[in-house]
Amino acid sequence: MPLTPTPLSDLLGVEIAGVDCRVPPSAAVKAEILEALYTHQVIVFRDQTLSEDELIAFSEAFGELEMHVNQQDGGYARPNFHTVTNLDKDGNILPPPEPGKEYNGTSAWHSDKSYMPYPSMATFLHGIEVTKEGGETLFASLTHAYAALDDEAKARLDGLKCVHHWAQSMRNSKSRPATEEEERLAPPVTHPLIRTHPGNGRKSLYIGYHASHIEGMDEDEGRAELFRLLDFATQDRFVYAHKWRVGDLVVWDNPSLVHKSAPYKKYEERRHLHRTVVRGGATF
Numbered sequence: 001m002p003l004t005p006t007p008l009s010d011l012l013g014v015e016i017a018g019v020d021c022r023v024p025p026s027a028a029v030k031a032e033i034l035e036a037l038y039t040h041q042v043i044v045f046r047d048q049t050l051s052e053d054e055l056i057a058f059s060e061a062f063g064e065l066e067m068h069v070n071q072q073d074g075g076y077a078r079p080n081f082h083t084v085t086n087l088d089k090d091g092n093i094l095p096p097p098e099p100g101k102e103y104n105g106t107s108a109w110h111s112d113k114s115y116m117p118y119p120s121m122a123t124f125l126h127g128i129e130v131t132k133e134g135g136e137t138l139f140a141s142l143t144h145a146y147a148a149l150d151d152e153a154k155a156r157l158d159g160l161k162c163v164h165h166w167a168q169s170m171r172n173s174k175s176r177p178a179t180e181e182e183e184r185l186a187p188p189v190t191h192p193l194i195r196t197h198p199g200n201g202r203k204s205l206y207i208g209y210h211a212s213h214i215e216g217m218d219e220d221e222g223r224a225e226l227f228r229l230l231d232f233a234t235q236d237r238f239v240y241a242h243k244w245r246v247g248d249l250v251v252w253d254n255p256s257l258v259h260k261s262a263p264y265k266k267y268e269e270r271r272h273l274h275r276t277v278v279r280g281g282a283t284f
């Protein structure tokens, strides 16, 4: 029986029932999920109880998984699986970071790994412990934002290249400075400012806090233009805010979205999610 996605908002996000994600999908189900992902940009599967291995196996059905080199803020890591958490490895809430060691990147609008030559394709996030208040994941549709631009703006932006850079992302989000090792691993890269989706050919803006400036334009001027575009693209009318329930498996399409997490009481409430990411390819 075909899957019937239920809309989660007027513009983006659908819930899909009837899929047991402990089992890797058949070719037919996978095709339907991908179609829904490319069309609706965010998919939620409810009430999933997945082991780490089951999450890896389900997400791996959609492509090769990214190997994670960094593990921020405690938790623990396997090469292709990691945690998004405010807990240490013993399960206790982590204390505030020392001054100057803060990382604010997850609460700034971004598309996963857009500072790399081959940015992330799909991210899979599974809710293990979720907050009562705050901590939503917010998604803004860069496809719908692009479509809403006037013809003059589309023509002006067409063909421009945008430089994405981890070190600038850290400055943009008022985080600690990038380390020398991070600078070495993630030098500046360029991507088209208007990106064509590899799966369905739809056009999107491709921006966010990892974006530094516009190639061939004065850096400050380009940065100001990118932030104006980001403000436009993240208006409420382009946003779906996902309120987490335990067992949610949320899958999102990085080429056509920016996302961020909403604030929560991170020194009082526990928040623990499991994460895998399917690798992407070159941008065009």
Ligand SMILES: [Fe+2]
Pocket: 106, 110, 111, 112, 259
């Ligand atoms: Fe992210």
